Amino acid sequence: MAGNGDEPAVSARGLSKSFGRLRALNDLSVDIPRGVTYCLLGPNGSGKTTFIRAIVGLLSLDGGDLRVLGEPVARVKEIYSRIGYMTQHKALYPDLTLQENMEFFAGLYGIERSESWRRITRLLEMVNLQEHRNRLAGDLSGGMYQRLSLACTLIHEPELLLLDEPTVGIDPRLRQTFWEYFDLLTRQGKTVLITTHLMDEAEKCKIVGYMRSGKMAAVGSPEEIKRLAGLRPCLELWLKELEKDAAQLRAEGYELQICKGVVQLRLESPEQIKRVLAEVTPLDMRLKEPTLEEAFLRLSEAS
Amino acid sequence: MRLLDLSRVSVVALRVVRQLKRDRRTIGLITFAPILLMILFGYALSGEMSGVSLGLVDYGGHAVLKSHLEGIKDFNILYLGSESDAEKQVYEGRLNGAVILRPGEVRVLLDATSLQISNAIQAAVEAGASGERASFQKGPENIVVMRYIFGYDLEMMDTVGPAILGLVVFFFTFINAAISFIRERSQGTLEKFMVSPLSRVEMVSGYVLGFSLFTLLQSTTTLLVVTIGFGVPMRGNPLTALAVVLLLGAGALVLGSFFSNFARSEFQVVQFIPLIITPQIVLCGVWWPLQSVPEFIRPISYILPLTYASDALRAVMLKGASITDILYPDLLALSTFFLFFFVAATLMLRREVA
Ligand SMILES: Nc1ncnc2c1ncn2[C@@H]1O[C@H](COP(=O)(O)OP(=O)(O)O)[C@@H](O)[C@H]1O
Ligand SMILES: [Mg+2]
Numbered sequence: 081m082a083g084n085g086d087e088p089a090v091s092a093r094g095l096s097k098s099f100g101r102l103r104a105l106n107d108l109s110v111d112i113p114r115g116v117t118y119c120l121l122g123p124n125g126s127g128k129t130t131f132i133r134a135i136v137g138l139l140s141l142d143g144g145d146l147r148v149l150g151e152p153v154a155r156v157k158e159i160y161s162r163i164g165y166m167t168q169h170k171a172l173y174p175d176l177t178l179q180e181n182m183e184f185f186a187g188l189y190g191i192e193r194s195e196s197w198r199r200i201t202r203l204l205e206m207v208n209l210q211e212h213r214n215r216l217a218g219d220l221s222g223g224m225y226q227r228l229s230l231a232c233t234l235i236h237e238p239e240l241l242l243l244d245e246p247t248v249g250i251d252p253r254l255r256q257t258f259w260e261y262f263d264l265l266t267r268q269g270k271t272v273l274i275t276t277h278l279m280d281e282a283e284k285c286k287i288v289g290y291m292r293s294g295k296m297a298a299v300g301s302p303e304e305i306k307r308l309a310g311l312r313p314c315l316e317l318w319l320k321e322l323e324k325d326a327a328q329l330r331a332e333g334y335e336l337q338i339c340k341g342v343v344q345l346r347l348e349s350p351e352q353i354k355r356v357l358a359e360v361t362p363l364d365m366r367l368k369e370p371t372l373e374e375a376f377l378r379l380s381e382a383s
Numbered sequence: 384m385r386l387l388d389l390s391r392v393s394v395v396a397l398r399v400v401r402q403l404k405r406d407r408r409t410i411g412l413i414t415f416a417p418i419l420l421m422i423l424f425g426y427a428l429s430g431e432m433s434g435v436s437l438g439l440v441d442y443g444g445h446a447v448l449k450s451h452l453e454g455i456k457d458f459n460i461l462y463l464g465s466e467s468d469a470e471k472q473v474y475e476g477r478l479n480g481a482v483i484l485r486p487g488e489v490r491v492l493l494d495a496t497s498l499q500i501s502n503a504i505q506a507a508v509e510a511g512a513s514g515e516r517a518s519f520q521k522g523p524e525n526i527v528v529m530r531y532i533f534g535y536d537l538e539m540m541d542t543v544g545p546a547i548l549g550l551v552v553f554f555f556t557f558i559n560a561a562i563s564f565i566r567e568r569s570q571g572t573l574e575k576f577m578v579s580p581l582s583r584v585e586m587v588s589g590y591v592l593g594f595s596l597f598t599l600l601q602s603t604t605t606l607l608v609v610t611i612g613f614g615v616p617m618r619g620n621p622l623t624a625l626a627v628v629l630l631l632g633a634g635a636l637v638l639g640s641f642f643s644n645f646a647r648s649e650f651q652v653v654q655f656i657p658l659i660i661t662p663q664i665v666l667c668g669v670w671w672p673l674q675s676v677p678e679f680i681r682p683i684s685y686i687l688p689l690t691y692a693s694d695a696l697r698a699v700m701l702k703g704a705s706i707t708d709i710l711y712p713d714l715l716a717l718s719t720f721f722l723f724f725f726v727a728a729t730l731m732l733r734r735e736v737a
Contacts, residue, residue, distance in 0.1 A: 136578045165578045171571035175402050187394030188579045 087150040089114045089240050089271035090135055095144035097130060097294075104130040106294035108144070112273055112287075117262050119282040120275040121376075122291030128275040129168050131291070132242050135273075136165050149240055161189055164238030168245050168275075170229040174218025178209060181217050182232055189236035196235070203231040206261055208254060223249045230258070241265065241272045247281060259284050279373040290376055298379055302372055309378040311370035315353060317343040318364040325360045332359060344368075387588065391581050395589020396596070399563070403597050412555060413597075417605040420547045421540065421613050434459050435500055438469040438481030438492075445484040447518055451511035452482065458507070466490070473532045476542050480504040490528045505529065544615035545624075545696035546669035548605045549689055552598055552628050553635045554660055560594065560639030561652045568643070573732070583732045587640060587725060591633050598632035599625065610700075618703030624696055626706065630717045631692040637724035644731045663689040691716040 090112040097105040104127045112118045120128045133139045135148055137156040146153040149162060156163075172181050179200060186196035204210040207227035212220065217228060230246055241262075247255050262272045266286075274285065282288045283302050290298040290305065298305055318341075319325040326343055329336055334356070336345040345356065353367075403409055436459045441449060453460055461478065463469045469481035473492050479500045483490040491508050493501035512527055567573040576586055602625055609615045617624070642659065646652050666676060667689040676684055684690050695713035698704035706714070 138574060138577060160578055161580050163578065165575065167571045167574050169571035169574075171575040173398070173402065173572065174570070175405050176398065180398070180401055184394060184398045185575075185579075187397075188391060188576075188581050190388075190390065190580070 087147065088112055089149060090273065091145075091147045092131075093145040095131070095134060095146060096142045097134065097139060098142055103294050105134065105141070105144075108291075108295055110289055110296050110299065112271065112289075114271050115266050115269045116286040117259075117266055117272045117274065117284070119285035119288045120273060120291060121277070121279070121282045121288055121372075122275075123277055126291040127294040128291055129244055130294075132165070132244055132273070132275065135242060136160075136163060161236060162239040164233045164236065164241045166229055166233040166241075166243045166246055170225055172217050172225065172229055172232065175216060177214050177216055178204065178220075178228055179213050181228065182235055185232045186235045191236060199235055199237075200231075203234055206257065207231045208257070223251065223254075226250060227254070239270055241270065243272065243274045245275055245277075247274075247276065247278075255281075279371060279376070282372055288372070290379065292380065298376075305372060305379075306370050306375045309370075309375035311375050311378060312346050312348065313370060314368045315345045315347055315356065316366045316368055317345065317356075317360070317362040319343060319360060319362050328359060329356070387582070387584055388580075391585045392589045392592060395581070395586055396593035399590055399593025400596055402563075403559070403593070409555070409559065413551075413601040414604055416555070417547055417551045417608050418612070420551065421544065421609065424543045424547065435479050435503060436461060436477070437504060438463045438472055438478045440464070440466055440469050440481065440483045442483070442485045444486035445489060445515060447515040448482075448489065448508070448511035449484060451514055452507060455507055457503075470532065482508060488526050488528065490530060493529060493531050501531070540613050541615045541701060542697065543669060544609040544613060545700045546667060546689070546693035548602060548609060548624075548628060549631055549692040549696055550664060550667075551605060552602055552632045553663065553689055553692070555601065556594055556598060556632045556635035557639040557642075557659060558652060558656075560590065560636040561643040561646065561655065562649050563590070564640045564643035565646055565649055565652065569648075583729045586732065587637065587729050590640065591636055591725075594636045595629055595632060598629055602628040602632075615700060617700050619699035619705065623704075623706045623709075624699045627692055627695045627699065627709070627714070627717070630714065630721060631688055634688045634717060634721040634724065637721060637728045640728035641724050641731055663687045666690065667693050669693050686720075688717055688720045691720075 088111040090110070092108055092110050095105045095108040096103065106127075108127070108131065120131065122128050130139065134141055134146060135153070135156075137153055141153075148156050149159055151159055173184070176184065182200045182203070183196060186199065191199065200213075201210070204213060207230060209220075209224060209227055209231070212224070217225065220228060226246070226249055230243070233241070233243070247258060250258070262274075265272055274281070276282060286301060288298075288300065288302055288305055289296050298308055300308060317325075322338070322341060322343070326336065326338060329343070329345065334345055336343055338344070347353065347367075434457050437452065438461050439449070439452065440463050452458060461472075463472070463481070466481075466483045469478070469483060470492060472478040473481055473494050476494070479494055481492040482504075483492070489508065489512060491505065493504060508527065564573075567576070606617070606621060606624065610617045638659070642655055643652070646655070662683060666680065666684040666687055668676075668684060691713040695704075695709040695717075698709050698713070
């Protein structure tokens with residue numbers, strides 16, 4: 081198989097794609113390294129699906145250079161057996177049973193019967209649908225349908241997984257299972273690219289690429305992005321004499337705001353906590369890490 | 384290299400069969416539609432065919448024979464303008480026979496498929512001719528020429544039966560294929576296919592294979608209904624008839640796949656019926672002969688697959704034609720139709736949906 085194993089799983093340079101006057105991809109450049117969970121985060125319409133469809137060659141680009149698993153995108157169809165693509169529109173046959181749906185996709189990838197039975201069992205367990213194996217997919221609830229779609233995408237154990245909003249409508253506990261499974265996959269050297277518009281999902285990824293209007297607005301680990309946005313942890317203090325203590329802290333030069341009777345204080349460094357406690361004695365206190373949401377809010381305000 | 388992998392083709396075929404199998408309405412349609420249509424068309428159209436219908440072309444010279452024939456109660460005499468017209472009508476099974484009167488010559492056209500009736504006609508003409516000789520002492524040199532035409536059986540059912548077989552298969556396959564492909568598109572599975580090792584040729588081939596298995600089942604039941612239930616003869620090899628139907632079904636499938644690109648919903652497929660199905664019914668030459676279709680419309684008849692399929696099926700079932708007899712033009716036309724739309728359907732499954 082051609083292609084250098086050290087190359088990123090996906091490497092994009094200056095991608096552009098317009099639909100009429102709308103620029104869905106606007107000079108998009110990004111590297112998605114191998115063996116990580118990479119989250120493509122961005123509001124609806126920011127071009128996440130368009131980017132994924134470009135990666136699998138479903139879209140002809142207006143310009144730019146795109147390489148997938150070391151191959152130029154023009155030759156991506158030769159490595160389709162190494163790619164798993166879960167469409168945003170959950171692609172399944174409602175008039176087939178779960179077993180039949182999975183068997184069908186296994187067959188397309190030339191997986192032999194006994195092996196495919198084994199994988200189907202394992203994946204249905206992972207998505208917690210094993211007791212529905214012989215039900216029609218059309219009778220499943222929305223979340224179950226979604227899970228089956230994910231299981232079908234994983235059946236040929238692809239090296240590069242492209243999951244377009246895979247966790248919409250899935251309960252938090254099962255979501256946790258998914259993330260554990262994705263971690264397992266990355267430990268096996270597989271690459272998982274996930275799109276989402278949910279911040280808390282992004283927090284769990286190794287790298288987050290924040291897309292806005294067809295561009296990468298920020299890329300990095302969740303911590304890096306928060307730092308990039310200039311966000312610091314926040315110390316929340318419950319004080320007995322709110323007004324007096326707050327005034328005292330302000331006088332010391334701390335940056336703070338009062339929200340619903342709680343003093344929120346931005347920390348420059350962890351050592352500051354001690355110094356604050358020397359000034360006041362709070363009834364209770366809590367250290368709050370900044371969220372990605374705040375970071376992106378800050379970033380988009382800045383741009 | 385990855386153009387046609389048979390195991391992938393069969394994976395698609397298996398899936399198509401599973402889906403069709405689960406569709407109760409389709410199963411019902413397959414079984415009952417031919418029966419219903421046979422009753423509808425067969426009985427309704429054959430009702431008027433009682434008695435012996437005899438064509439008469441009078442170029443003069445046989446007043447006695449003519450009035451003798453007119454006097455026979457069981458005969459419905461139809462006056463025709465030309466011999467070729469008479470020949471055609473006997474061939475089409477509209478007439479049981481025809482008598483052409485010319486000075487000095489009497490020609491009798493008989494339908495060889497119904498011996499009893501042709502014997503009756505023959506006897507009547509002989510009787511009339513001898514009566515004529517008796518009234519003129521001179522005894523004119525009346526040559527009576529008998530000609531047998533291998534026409535269709537009298538019953539309308541027989542003419543209609545083979546065509547109904549073709550029609551039901553075509554209709555069912557076209558609609559189902561178009562709907563299936565629209566679903567593939569709208570439920571997103573087409574996009575998934577595009578990103579799998581399955582090629583477009585394999586996908587369409589898988590559909591052809593899957594539907595063919597179904598067509599085989601359907602046409603076997605229809606054949607049984609038509610031959611055993613309605614007594615339509617099967618003079619040729621039933622396998623040849625099935626081959627014709629399979630080829631027609633494959634053509635309908637790729638046509639359906641091709642047209643699915645022009646419909647946005649399953650509902651819109653219904654709107655193709657007047658466009659695709661009705662012309663075939665009207666112009667395929669079953670209910671009335673192609674020769675009676677106005678000349679400027681006739682070219683359309685000659686591009687419609689059902690025209691060739693019903694012609695071939697009639698030849699096999701009623702005349703006992705072998706596969707080589709129907710190679711040209713029928714099988715050739717059906718194969719060309721299939722290949723043309725196979726390529727068209729494959730090309731229309733574009734990778735880029737945008
Ligand atoms: N096939 C298409 N034709 C026209 N516009 C499209 C097409 N696909 C996407 N778009 C537009 O491109 C923009 C980006 O869409 P998309 O990539 O689906 O966003 P996201 O997945 O981030 O929500 C949207 O404004 C969308 O309407
Ligand atoms: Mg999207």
